[in-house]
Amino acid sequence: MNAPAYNFAYLNEQTKRMIRRAILKAIAVPGYQVPFASREMPMPYGWGTGGVQVTAAVLTPEDTLKVIDQGADDTTNAVSIRKFFVKTAGVATTERTEEASVIQTRHRIPEAPLTEEQILVFQVPIPEPLRFLEPRETETRTMHALEEYGVMHVKLYEDIAQYGEIATTYAYPAKVADRYVFDPSPIPKFDNPKLDNCPALQLFGAGREKRIYAVPPYTKVKSLDFEDHPFEVQSWSEPCALCGSCHSFLDEIVMDDKGTRMFVCSDSDFCARQRGER
Amino acid sequence: MYVAVKGGEQAIDAAHRLLDEERRGDRSLPQVTLDQIAEQLTLAVDRVMNEGSLYDRELASLAIKQARGDMIEAIFLIRATRTTLARFGYAEPLDTQSMRVKRRISAAFKDIPGGQILGPTFDYTHRLLDFSLAADAEPAEAARAPSELRSDMPRVLELLGSEGLMEQPSAEAGEPEDLTQDPLNFPAGRDLRLQNLARGDEGFLLALAYSTQRGYGRTHPFAGEIRLGTVEVSFTPEELGFPIVIGEITITECEMINQFKGSTTVKPQFTRGYGLGFGQCERKVMSMALVDRSLRAGELGEERVAPAQDEEFVLSHSDNVQATGFVEHLKLPHYVDFQSELVLLRRMRAEIDIAKDRLEAAE
Numbered sequence: 001m002n003a004p005a006y007n008f009a010y011l012n013e014q015t016k017r018m019i020r021r022a023i024l025k026a027i028a029v030p031g032y033q034v035p036f037a038s039r040e041m042p043m044p045y046g047w048g049t050g051g052v053q054v055t056a057a058v059l060t061p062e063d064t065l066k067v068i069d070q071g072a073d074d075t076t077n078a079v080s081i082r083k084f085f086v087k088t089a090g091v092a093t094t095e096r097t098e099e100a101s102v103i104q105t106r107h108r109i110p111e112a113p114l115t116e117e118q119i120l121v122f123q124v125p126i127p128e129p130l131r132f133l134e135p136r137e138t139e140t141r142t143m144h145a146l147e148e149y150g151v152m153h154v155k156l157y158e159d160i161a162q163y164g165e166i167a168t169t170y171a172y173p174a175k176v177a178d179r180y181v182f183d184p185s186p187i188p189k190f191d192n193p194k195l196d197n198c199p200a201l202q203l204f205g206a207g208r209e210k211r212i213y214a215v216p217p218y219t220k221v222k223s224l225d226f227e228d229h230p231f232e233v234q235s236w237s238e239p240c241a242l243c244g245s246c247h248s249f250l251d252e253i254v255m256d257d258k259g260t261r262m263f264v265c266s267d268s269d270f271c272a273r274q275r276g277e278r
Numbered sequence: 279m280y281v282a283v284k285g286g287e288q289a290i291d292a293a294h295r296l297l298d299e300e301r302r303g304d305r306s307l308p309q310v311t312l313d314q315i316a317e318q319l320t321l322a323v324d325r326v327m328n329e330g331s332l333y334d335r336e337l338a339s340l341a342i343k344q345a346r347g348d349m350i351e352a353i354f355l356i357r358a359t360r361t362t363l364a365r366f367g368y369a370e371p372l373d374t375q376s377m378r379v380k381r382r383i384s385a386a387f388k389d390i391p392g393g394q395i396l397g398p399t400f401d402y403t404h405r406l407l408d409f410s411l412a413a414d415a416e417p418a419e420a421a422r423a424p425s426e427l428r429s430d431m432p433r434v435l436e437l438l439g440s441e442g443l444m445e446q447p448s449a450e451a452g453e454p455e456d457l458t459q460d461p462l463n464f465p466a467g468r469d470l471r472l473q474n475l476a477r478g479d480e481g482f483l484l485a486l487a488y489s490t491q492r493g494y495g496r497t498h499p500f501a502g503e504i505r506l507g508t509v510e511v512s513f514t515p516e517e518l519g520f521p522i523v524i525g526e527i528t529i530t531e532c533e534m535i536n537q538f539k540g541s542t543t544v545k546p547q548f549t550r551g552y553g554l555g556f557g558q559c560e561r562k563v564m565s566m567a568l569v570d571r572s573l574r575a576g577e578l579g580e581e582r583v584a585p586a587q588d589e590e591f592v593l594s595h596s597d598n599v600q601a602t603g604f605v606e607h608l609k610l611p612h613y614v615d616f617q618s619e620l621v622l623l624r625r626m627r628a629e630i631d632i633a634k635d636r637l638e639a640a641e
Contacts, residue, residue, distance in 0.1 A: 042405035070388070080402040087404075126492070135493030135584075164542045253389045257432035259440060266388075 009056040009089040015039055019057035019212070023203060026214035031176030032144070033127050038210040048081060048106055049207030051123035055085065055104045058119055058203070064092045066100035071108035071249065071266030078106070095269050107170075109191040111248050111270035114200035116217060122185040124206035127213060129173040129183040149181050152224060160229055169234065174223045176215055181224070190233045190249045195221040240265045243274035301346050315339035324528075324557025325349060329598065330356025331458065331477045332363075333527050333556050350479075354599045360458075370512040370521050374531050374554075377507040379427050381558075384434045385501040386535055392431035397506060398558075434503040435533045435550060444535070445547045464590050471573050471593060475566045476555060478596030484561060486586040487568035495584030497571045498537035499551065506530045506558050530559050534567040539578055549578060 007013065015037075022036035041049040059065065065085055069078035073095040081104060082093055094100050097112040106123040114120060126132075130140045133151045143149070152173055159167040172189035175181050184195055185204060195202065195215060202215040215221060225231035239246045241262045248270055250263040265271035302309070316323055316339040326338040330353045338356060345351035381397025384390050396402075438444040454469035457477075462470060475483060490497050508528050512521040532553040540546025551571030553563030572586040585591055595601060 044405075047401075072388075075388075076396070076402050080404070084404055131493045132496045162541055163546070251388045254387050254391055254434075254437055256391050257437060257440075259437075 006088045009059045011056045016057045019053055022212045026212050027216050030216055030219050031180030031182040033211040033213045035210055036212050038207045045208035047077060048123035050205030051104050051121050053207060054121045054203050054205035055102060059089055059102060063101045064094050064099055066094050066103045069106040072268040097269050107186050108266060109187055109194045111267045114198060116199045118200040120200050120202045122204045124185045124204045127183055127206040127209050127211040129181050152181060172223055174221050176221055177219050188249055192223045236263055238263055243271045245274050312336060312339040315342050321558060324559050326352045326356055327556045328559055329353040329477050332356050332360045350598050350602050357599050372509050374509060377505055377509050379431060379505055379507040381506040384503045390434055392428055443548055445549050474593045474596055475569055479598035480562045482596050483565035483569055487565035490568055490572050490586045495572050495587045499568055500535040502533045502535040504532045504560060528557050530555050530563050532563040532567045534571060536571045
């Protein structure tokens with residue numbers, strides 16, 4: 001028995017066409033969750049099967065791919081997915097944000113500004129922003145159709161009443177093109193402003209939940225808030241310990257069991273560049 | 279034939295012989311040995327030990343062979359064997375902090391004191407069939423850490439705890455109760471709940487845990503720390519009066535960091551969920567930790583709305599030996615009950631006919 005040869009980027013062409021149709025529909029209706037016939041992939045659900053299928057469908061042999069997880073290229077799952085596409089598509093890969101034409105990401109948007117030449121593919125665990133307020137899909141689809149988002153505002157208000165502030169720190173809901181409330185995937189809310197008016201095409205793939213949605217280039221994305229409690233992003237009291245950046249998202253590294261902490265950029269490419277290594 | 283219920287003894291014996299033969303399979307092939315099962319189907323053995331509630335690789339391997347690979351049947355065999363074993367008493371609590379770690383990861387921090395240690399995991403493999411295994415290829419030797427890993431890796435949740443960010447484990451005073459010695463009563467304490475989950479069906483717990491991630495009782499989980507390794511088991515014999523080490527077992531432990539609790543006046547803290555199992559069983563202990571946290575809904579003042587938060591629902595249906603027994607018992611004869619139903623149904627139908635005839639006659 002010899003190992004079979006795989007089609008370019010693993011998926012067969014029919015599947016890719018099906019996914020591309022879903023992507024086109026998603027771009028035509030920004031923020032709307034398009035159902036698609038998600039396939040079993042050779043990595044587990046939850047590892048980014050939605051993102052991998054979207055990437056496989058948009059990838060061409062000329063593309064240069066960057067894969068990040070938690071902002072970094074060297075995290076285990078990013079390495080695994082990058083290797084998968086090297087093996088099955090033979091595309092060039094890079095760790096430099098500006099060199100990439102397709103960037104697959106889990107939980108971050110790169111710090112460096114994106115361009116019109118780029119596609120950012122998000123891995124999405126739960127595409128439905130209303131899911132934790134209403135578990136039933138039949139209900140939430142109706143709520144979207146009727147633009148019935150009152151429960152979400154009530155939830156945010158209850159946070160303020162209980163904690164004095166909105167207690168959602170990641171997967172922070174936003175409204176796309178003044179119509180659909182959407183889940184930007186579990187990126188920190190720090191990254192939400194980057195979604196707005198972004199020159200790059202942003203695609204979101206949820207494999208297990210079988211949904212694809214999109215934010216087309218230069219589309220308005222407004223994070224939900226209240227006039228007297230405007231949307232705010234996280235900030236840190238100290239700069240990155242490696243590059244000194246004061247305006248990037250920082251990961252906390254536990255140095256010992258005596259409470260010593262170090263804060264470093266989660267975006268490893270951005271940090272290396274700041275340090276002048278690239 | 280099944281119909282000949284009385285005098286079916288011969289039929290039963292013959293069925294058992296046929297089962298033995300089917301188990302053996304093609305007699306021209308060598309039999310699979312218990313060593314092979316213990317060494318090469320390790321995770322199956324771990325599951326049988328876990329849900330069978332008995333740490334014995336050899337017996338678990340035998341059970342898997344005897345059960346023809348049916349896991350619940352094998353678990354059943356082990357539970358039945360467990361009944362026959364003498365009990366000497368309770369071991370000292372395991373000290374998982376001093377575990378000799380084989381794998382230890384945290385999804386909450388990029389790096390932690392003692393390091394992220396991947397160990398033997400499927401996690402980042404691509405699920406492509408490896409045809410070299412079909413040809414019995416021997417694997418290359420794996421690189422190992424040059425020296426022993428440190429044996430006092432701090433717990434991630436304790437690192438957070440020292441800053442006050444983590445709730446302290448709710449230590450209930452007194453000896454824990456024992457699910458295997460006393461019947462389960464509701465409401466059950468966390469000690470009994472955890473015992474129940476530890477021997478609960480992996481698939482059932484997995485589905486429940488999954489439901490909490492999809493909105494049916496959300497708990498906002500982070501895998502704070504998962505560790506796999508060996509720990510010493512100590513026991514204090516009455517005649518000695520001090521603990522002695524009686525052996526070493528492999529276990530997997532999961533400490534989940536969950537949804538914080540607090541208010542504008544009470545400083546918010548993360549809450550926790552806990553999972554522990556024999557051998558390497560990450561799926562099981564992660565599911566267990568998620569369900570443990572969900573079952574703490576009452577204690578943490580959360581509204582009980584989802585199945586995973588319903589203690590009676592979860593604890594009464596988690597045991598696959600019980601579940602398979604009752605579901606499969608429907609195969610046993612129910613002639614008498616069914617006959618009673620038949621008589622009733624025929625009479626009801628006949629009465630309608632009689633009533634209709636009377637009505638027609640009256641017209």
